[in-house]
Amino acid sequence: LQFLNWLEMADEALFQFLHSEIIQYVNSAEPGESENGRCVSKLENMGFRVGQGLIERFTKDTPRFKDELDVMKFICKDFWTSVFKKQIDNLRTNHQGIYVLQDNKFHLLTQLSAGKQYLEHAPKFLAFTCGLVRGALSNLGVKSIVTAEVSVMPACKEQILCKNIKS
Amino acid sequence: MSRQSNRATDSKKMNSELFTLTYGALVTQLCKDYENDEEVNKQLDKMGYNIGVRLIEDFLARSSVGRCHDFRETADVIAKVAFKMYLGITPSVTNWSPAGDEFSLILESNPLVDFVELPDNHSNLVYSSLLCGVLRGALEMVQMAVDVRFAQDTLRGDNVTEIRMKFIKRIEENLPVGDE
Numbered sequence: 001l002q003f004l005n006w007l008e009m010a011d012e013a014l015f016q017f018l019h020s021e022i023i024q025y026v027n028s029a030e031p032g033e034s035e036n037g038r039c040v041s042k043l044e045n046m047g048f049r050v051g052q053g054l055i056e057r058f059t060k061d062t063p064r065f066k067d068e069l070d071v072m073k074f075i076c077k078d079f080w081t082s083v084f085k086k087q088i089d090n091l092r093t094n095h096q097g098i099y100v101l102q103d104n105k106f107h108l109l110t111q112l113s114a115g116k117q118y119l120e121h122a123p124k125f126l127a128f129t130c131g132l133v134r135g136a137l138s139n140l141g142v143k144s145i146v147t148a149e150v151s152v153m154p155a156c157k158e159q160i161l162c163k164n165i166k167s
Numbered sequence: 168m169s170r171q172s173n174r175a176t177d178s179k180k181m182n183s184e185l186f187t188l189t190y191g192a193l194v195t196q197l198c199k200d201y202e203n204d205e206e207v208n209k210q211l212d213k214m215g216y217n218i219g220v221r222l223i224e225d226f227l228a229r230s231s232v233g234r235c236h237d238f239r240e241t242a243d244v245i246a247k248v249a250f251k252m253y254l255g256i257t258p259s260v261t262n263w264s265p266a267g268d269e270f271s272l273i274l275e276s277n278p279l280v281d282f283v284e285l286p287d288n289h290s291n292l293v294y295s296s297l298l299c300g301v302l303r304g305a306l307e308m309v310q311m312a313v314d315v316r317f318a319q320d321t322l323r324g325d326n327v328t329e330i331r332m333k334f335i336k337r338i339e340e341n342l343p344v345g346d347e
Contacts, residue, residue: 013253024217
């Protein structure tokens with residue numbers, strides 16, 4: 001069983017490396033401070049398509065969700081566990097379409113040093129994941145805007161904000 | 168009860184799909200950014216190399232394999248431990264050259280290409296080029312210069328995927344940088 005756990009974590013590590021390398025690539029393809037937004041956009045769009053793809057195959061047999069909150073709970077539990085091997089630690093909502101998902105130990109941020117000067121790069125490390133969530137929600141019938149922020153202390157706490165848009 | 172087990176297997180499936188789908192999104196992005204397939208292949212290889220030089224540390228920490236004594240041992244470790252660990256598959260090691268410096272990894276299935284079809288205008292794309300770079304970069308960090316290329320590719324119509332690896336030379340350990 002322990003060996004199997006090693007294998008699973010290796011999966012995670014491989015994705016982390018790929019994710020990090022993709023950020024490097026997108027970053028170098030858009031040189032200059034002013035291009036940070038373009039960088040983030042590109043990463044977010046990539047995440048979006050992957051999020052859509054993941055849901056496409058995952059929920060083929062799962063019955064439809066009874067309401068929006070049900071969808072968000074799915075994202076927090078099943079989706080987050082499949083993708084990040086853990087559940088979202090905290091879900092808050094104003095019951096009017098805004099949801100805040102908190103991950104206290106977001107592993108994609110562990111590449112980022114816990115220094116203030118690296119905070120400016122944090123958005124790039126969150127962009128793909130935001131897209132992932134937005135893409136997943138999209139294929140579950142929920143249109144949203146997803147943003148994220150990170151607090152460095154304690155390490156890797158990430159807050160994702162889903163603002164569901166009513167059509 | 169059956170729904171529980173479906174969810175568990177779906178979870179596992181979705182996790183391996185994360186890598187596959189992300190890789191696909193990367194290739195798509197590169198095809199947009201570069202004029203021709205050769206450029207995309209080169210970029211994938213380069214990115215793979217960057218991943219490989221870091222992955223090797225991760226691999227050595229996880230697997231605690233000792234130093235390989237020869238290229239045959241290296242081949243076995245790559246196929247039976249590394250591939251299994253990171254991609255969940257075990258390619259077979261075959262087609263050794265008489266000199267023992269070249270071999271093939273045969274992949275019956277390539278997890279990177281699940282659900283992928285090459286569009287007509289990308290006939291020169293070597294989709295999984297990242298793997299070549301990863302292997303090259305990783306081995307360079309353990310003092311082996313190798314050449315890695317795809318000899319067969321299911322995406323380009325072959326029955327199997329075949330990666331050909333050739334030992335070039337041993338790399339001297341880097342001496343500490345002196346005053347220059």
